[in-house]
Each structure stands twice: as structure tokens, then as C-alpha cells.
Amino acid sequence: MIYFDNAATSWPKPAGVIEAMRHCIEEVGANPGRSGHKMSLEANKLVTGTRERLASLFNIDDPEQIVFTLNATDALNLAIKGLLNEGDHVITSSMEHNSVTRPLYVLVQKGVKVTKINCDMEGRINLKDIEAAINSATRAIIITHASNVSGTLMPVGEIGSLAKRKGLRLLVDAAQTAGLFAIDVKDMNIDLLAFPGHKSLMGPPGTGVLYIKDGVNLVPLKEGGTGSHSEVPGQPEMMPERYESGTLNTVGIAGLGAGLDFIKSEGMDKIRKHELDLAERFMVGTGGVKGIKLYGVKGVGGRVPMVSFSVGDRPAGEIGAILDQRFDIACRAGLHCAPDAHRTLGTFEQKLVRFSFSYFNKQEEIDFALASLREIVETNMPAPEGSEGCGC
């Protein structure tokens, strides 16, 4: 099987990730920070270790400003709902994932005003449009670092400078970039950074992260047992417990730590280059396949290692089903939980097929996929019987 669905969840994971998870559940097991006994302290050490590695990767001074969540969506909900109040205005883009647009949709009903900046057909945002949208009620800018549909990178550093100059908070959704592209929360003036552990950070599912800049006070999304200050009737103030209630996914967090070790030992630049080389090979190769249209920016200079495309006027779901069932290529065809992005690209009806690559993909897999697409086009291969295009 060829796995090109790494933008959803990366697979396979480095062997060290699986071993770290086994070690944690078999040999450490206990609840971190809840009890005073040795095994609990050992579990705590695993969690703290992952926090420290993350802090180092993103240039975060204090690891305790890093909060573990269920997934990036959980982190984004905490950031968005914890930050914005009735009467606040927030600026975002037309390329956001439902994990941003849906919490905002709920907040609009509670009196938050949202401006969605329209991006161009390649998924690019114009900084001047952001600046023009700022008004006296504007509280924050919420932007994806890279769209999960077009793959187009957003100028987060420039947006951060603008946010800083205007006194706005910047929340970045780094679901498609964390672990792959350099993110420096200080240089980029990022106040809130949300990302999953199970994509380019190579950890397991069940791991999401929110970095909260010191001084940014969010209303917690959840309250509960924190293993500290149990006598306080409300949620304690101290970090990271304020936003981490209940038992953490220790096993997943231990695995994420090993994913971070893998990235460090291989080198993020090397990993990114390999993946972008694959994306480029695929993009160039599609030039030889009639009817394939690529989306996002030209070339791989301004994108993450994913390529979304259409095949003639065929529904994306049909192509995805053929690739899966006839060629054993796993990809994602549909709306990618980002209908706004598809509206921006003009692909809301047809939808798109998305190939997203990982460090473990090989050139031969790209070549096989290109040959498969060529065969599909040249034979006008029908969708497998009984297959329904995934409309998600």
C-alpha cells in the first residue's frame, strides 16, 4: 500500500515512537503529577520531557506555557473560545479548516464579529487586506500556517509583525507545518500556537498542543482535577494545570517525545527537503498526464509537501476510490474539512484529490502514482462499483 494521506495523520511512525509508547504503558503506566510515588514521578518526567522538546523546537522560553490537548481541534477551541468575548472582532482567512471556522461560527452567534479575508485562487492572502480589516474592536488574527487543501504557506512572520504593531493577538494553526517548517514563536510574534502531535511531529493520535504566550489569559474550556491545588474551588491559576484537567494521554505524549527526537536526529531541513522533492517530482510528473489540474501556488517554494488536484471534470471521490481500490494508493479526496478553502479555490462542487507526503515515502511511489493516474485518464477508468466518493 502507498500512503499519501500524511496531512490527515502521518504513517508509518518512527520505530522509536512505538517503542516509547510501549515503554510508557508497560513500564511507567501511572498517572503523572497525581501521586507522589516513583512511578507517577516517572510518568511526569515523560510528559515534562516532551514539553521541553516542544519548547526547544518552537523557541518557547517556558515549557509550562505548553498545554497538552486531545488534538489540534481541542487546542484551537480552547484558544478561540478562551480568548474572544462578545463585542470582539477577529480577522481570519478564507482558507481555514473547520476547526477554526466552526468555533468562530458559534462565537458569531454570541456577538463576536468575524472578518474572513478572501484569499486568491492559489490560496494566498494579501497582507494589505488584513490591515484594512482592522478596526477598534479587533482583538486577534487567526490564521493557518498552511492550508490543508492548497498547501499554500501563509506569511505568518509578516502577519505577526502586523499583529504586534497593531496590538492584536495572533493565533496560528500549524496543523500542516509543525515539525516540518521552522516556527519561532518569538520571531514570528505568535501568541497562541495550536498543532497536532500526529502529523509532521510523527507522534500518535490523541495528542494536540496549544502554546500560550505568558501573559495571555484564556478562559479554560474545561475544569477538573489537576493534581495540584485541589482545595481551590475553581480552576487553579498555575500553568499548565490551568488548562490541563483530568488524566493526560501520557502514552501518546511519550510517543510524541520520541517523534521529536526522531526529527532532531534526522534534521528537520533534511526531512522537509525529502518531502518537498517528492511533491515537486509529482507536480512536474503530472505535466505528462492529460487533464490533471494542480491547485495552490506554482512549484514547491511556497507550499507544504502536499498537492491537491482534479482530474478533468470527474468528481474527486471517484478518483480517490479508484486509486484506493485499483492501485492501493491511500489519499484523501473530498472537502478536507475545509469548505471555505474549496470555495476559494473554486472546487467546492468537484472537490479535490489530495496527495500528502511523508519522510517515509519514496520516489518510486510517486512514479507509480503518476503511472496510475495516467492509466485512469487514458482508459477513462470508471469508479469501482459500489464505491461512493467520500464527500468529507
Add this chain to the structure above:
Amino acid sequence: MIYFDNAATSWPKPAGVIEAMRHCIEEVGANPGRSGHKMSLEANKLVTGTRERLASLFNIDDPEQIVFTLNATDALNLAIKGLLNEGDHVITSSMEHNSVTRPLYVLVQKGVKVTKINCDMEGRINLKDIEAAINSATRAIIITHASNVSGTLMPVGEIGSLAKRKGLRLLVDAAQTAGLFAIDVKDMNIDLLAFPGHKSLMGPPGTGVLYIKDGVNLVPLKEGGTGSHSEVPGQPEMMPERYESGTLNTVGIAGLGAGLDFIKSEGMDKIRKHELDLAERFMVGTGGVKGIKLYGVKGVGGRVPMVSFSVGDRPAGEIGAILDQRFDIACRAGLHCAPDAHRTLGTFEQKLVRFSFSYFNKQEEIDFALASLREIVETNMPAPEGSEGCGC
């Protein structure tokens, strides 16, 4: 090492749990319900399989009424905040965990009225007190199935009958009972059942569950990508996606499925009997240790397999530290994230030492713990230097 902290997280896990997690991350990997490809469908099958096993265990007709969360706290927050509105009145007990009291504390500030029924010194609630507290604004009763401090079982079936008769919703926190005591959501008239996967259900951390009775409409705690109905601007109505945004902890859920298989194959009655036998052996044995005072109901007839105790007037943290460092016994000494329960038992200042047993504990471990406690008492053993009693 002797592990008596199973009420926090059970350990060790059955071998099948670890194998199921390895299988999931190594061989299935992908995101369930997000893509149409085979590996994604396989992941979906794992998640669905665990949902079905849970439905079977708790007599839930439709597995899709089961929602996976990060932990029981996450599930309780969704239930509590999703159900209650300004002006609503809710009845709860004085034995609840912070995962119930803290969300309620926040809601009080938003105009929800809360009545906490005082339980007696053994942690028992009087049904008549609940009935007397009901008024025209009462919307729900929220009760733990068993306190995580006293271990005392609550009469959930009788409370369910009362709730049904009065037209109230019943939310049960089954953190200490799910997997160990029979829970039938229909027989017991439970509308909302929250529990963790990593305690007596023997799954890994990072797994929480909320059962939502058909017809109970909660406001979602989080919105985001659901892999279905991506075009809807708000959260889709369909279950379970309405309350499951973002990537699930597939690996953890697969492990939980294996935990449920283990319980089924061993037999819940046999598991419970083994654990309660251990609790009884310990309780009887403490009769021979001067100065040990047990809390909760007499005997093991009305309790879960945990025993909280004090040693003379020594702070619980000291005893916990000695047990850990001198005798390699892992337990939990402190407030157990349940200060209200400690106030009820009169142990808020001294706190308590808690032993909580699992199917994998052995009689000899109980005997060793009793001998250790005897030695601590008889020699008036001091706390290890540099140890600080855990105050949580």
C-alpha cells in the same frame, strides 16, 4: 514495586491492550472516518468495535450515542456545560470529584444554581435529601457512582428512579465503577454516563467516554472537523460526530477495546470479587495495626475495591512517602482531587492514604503492605528526608 494506585490509572494493563495499541499504530495508523481509503476504514472499524463493546457492556441500544473524549473530565465538562443553562437548578452530592465541582463552580457564576447534598461520615447519601432539594427549576441530578475517596457506592438505581419520576436528567460519574460494577443505563434511568477508559476498563490513558441518551441534546463543548457534513457551517447534528471533533485517539480506543475484551473473557464478577477480596483482606488486617482508621462504609458490601485510611494523626503525605520510598508501595496520599469529599469525611486537613486494588494485585501484596504499615506505626518511622507529602 507494589501498585495500589489503580483508582488513578490501572496498571499493569492486560497484554492484549498493549498488543492492540501496537497493531493500531503500526498496521492501521490512519485517521478513522476521514478518508475513504482502506486503511482509514480499518481504523474506523477499530473505533466502531470499541463503541459496540461499550454499548453492550452498559446496555446502550445505539453505539453511536457513545462519544469518545480525552478523559472522563472532558466527558463531564461536555455533559455539565452542554446540559445546564442560566436559571437551571442542579442537585449533586458532597462527595464529588473536582471534575464535577469545578465545572459547576464556573456555571454558578453564570447563573446556574447548585445544591450539594451533604453525605454522612461514611460517604452515604440520603435519598430523601435529594428529593427535598428538588424545586421547579431543577433540571438534573449529578452523582458519582462511587466516591474516589471513601469508595462508598451511591444508590444510582434509586436516584435514577427518582429522577425519572420527577422528570430530571441524571448524569452519573462512573470513574470508579465502569468495568467493575454492573451499570445498565436503561434499568438505572441514566441519561448521561461519563467514565474513563484507563481505570477499571483497563484501557490506556487518553480515553474518556460520554454516553448521551437519545433525545438529550447537549451544546457541544468543541466544534471542528468531523470528517462528515464538512459543508455545514456549524457543528453537524449527527451522532457521534456532533461531539467528536478532530482526530480521535484511535490507538487508545483500540487499546480500550482490548481491555473490554479482557473483562468479558475473565468475567466482570470474577474480577470484582478478586479485588473486593483484596480490599476485605486489607480492611480486616488493619485491625491488627494500631492507630489505623478506615473511612467509608464498613466492610466491602457497599464499596468499590479501594480503602482510604489515616495513621494516627500523621499527615497522609508522610505515610505515602514512606510507603513509596521505604517499601516501594505506590499509592495515593492527599486530597485525591476531591476536597468536598474530604470535608465530608472530616479529613480535609490530615488528608488520607488511599489503596486501590486491581485484578493483578495479589494477597501477598496486601500482607506485605499490612506488615509495612505495622512497622511504620510500631517504629514511629519518620518521613524520608526531603520528601514532601503530596497535597493533591
